[in-house]
Amino acid sequence: MSATNALPTLIDPFGRRIDYLRVSITDRCDLRCTYCLPKGFKGYEEPAHWLRPPELLRLLGLFVRSGVAKVRLTGGEPLLRGGLTGLVRGIAALPGLRDLSLSSNGTQLARLAAELRDAGLQRLNISLDTLDRRCFARITGRDALDSVLSGLQAAQAVGFNPIKLNMVVQPGVNLDEVESVLAFAMTHGHVLRLIEPMPMGSTGQxxxxxxxxxxxxxxxxxxxxxxxxxxxxxxxARYWAGPDGRASLGVITPMSQHFCAACNRVRLGVDGTLYLCLGQNDRVPLGPMLRAGASDAELLQALHAGIAAKPERHVFQEQPQHVMRFMAQTGG
Incomplete structure (x- = not known):
């Protein structure tokens, strides 16, 4: 479906068209992955500051009218957000949106997969760093592997296919399990994506x-x-496929072989803060502006000004301590 009342597209100073928005709908999570949040972390955003569904739909409508065709819901853990199915249905109905996906740790997926599919969610990415229960508990702080595997089974049963499995690879933790997780993915028709950890916050660093x-x-x-x-x-990601043409393996290499030249995305935090680069500190306070009564024209002006200041690339290699916010605070 074509967008109604289309607006000027979002193009940054380096000629990259921004057509992909990752949206955090909560910064809370029911796991505590070692590379994401530290033990005892309490710096969550107050729920009163989270964008309410009408506010979020208003902002997303402006993004989609400005050429954003892909939206991914992230967290924290997005399946913990109340009213998620209605929110998905509202986003899926935005004229001009071509792709709506969600990233999850999978612990709540078994009970929600069918209704999310019915509401218009098209694709799923599920975190799966290991198939070993003890290692899973070591990484996440919970013995919840069985819940994740049940969620994967439920999601596939209602038509999510293929499902991408995201495996953050850590030497000395789960590097030796890559082949077993790949075998699992290939057996079940999933796509395994191996991801290099990024130095975000003290945990990632x-x-x-x-x-x-x-x-x-x-x-x-x-x-x-x-x-x-x-x-x-x-x-x-860079992908490889089997003889049938179906992708089975991918790698995401922000550290060893960055992909900034082709970056087409920005991120919206749970409070409506727009982050222009995962590995930089540039941001635009769209949510606070909206709450203060900004008009659509004022929000669009701020959005375009932000895109005009989008950095060329991250500095993870040169300045590994540059970004002190944790991954869950940015929105994945």
Whole structure:
């Protein structure tokens, strides 16, 4: 469906068209992954500051009219947000939106998969760092692997296919499990994406990032996989597929081989703060402006001014302590 009352598209100073928005709908999570949030973290945004559904739909409407065609709901853990199904239904109905997806840890997915599918959610990415229960509890702080696997089964049963599995690879933690998780993914028709940890906040900065480019190549050769391009929503990952053309493996390498030159995304925090780059501190307070009574024209002016200041690239390698906010505070 084409967008009604289309507005000037969002193009940054480096000629990149911004057509992908990642939206945090909560900064809370029922897991505590070691690379994401520290133990005892209490710096959550007050729920009173979260964008309410009408406010969020108003902002997303402006983004979509400005050329954003893909929206991904993130967190924290987005399945913890009350009224999620209604929110998904409202976003899916925005004229001009082509792709609506969600990233989740999967613990709540078994009870919500069917209604999310019915509401218009098109794609799912599920975190799965290990298939070993003890390792899962070590990484996440909870013995919840069975809930995640049940959620995956429920999601596939209602038609989410393929499901992308996101595995953050950590040397000395789960690096030796990559092959077993890949075998699981290939057996069940999922796509495994290996992700290098990023130095966000003290937790991310404490994790060593392996070079996954070489690992991906080795695994692809070992399993007879060939390079391929996935369709909608493939983002920064590089993929390999089997003889049937279905992707099975991908790598996301923000540290060893960054993809900033092709960056097409920005992120909206739970309070409506627009983050222009995951690895920079630039931001635009769209939510606070909306709450203060800004008109659509004023919000669009601030949005375009922000995109005009979008940085060329992150500085994770040169300044690994540059970004002190945690991943869950940004929105994944």
């Amino acid at each position: 404490a994790v060593a990032a392996p070079d996954l480019s070489a690992l991906g190549q080795r695994l692809a050769q070992q399993h007879g996989l060939l390079p391929c391009v996935m369709g909608q929503g493939s983002g920064p």
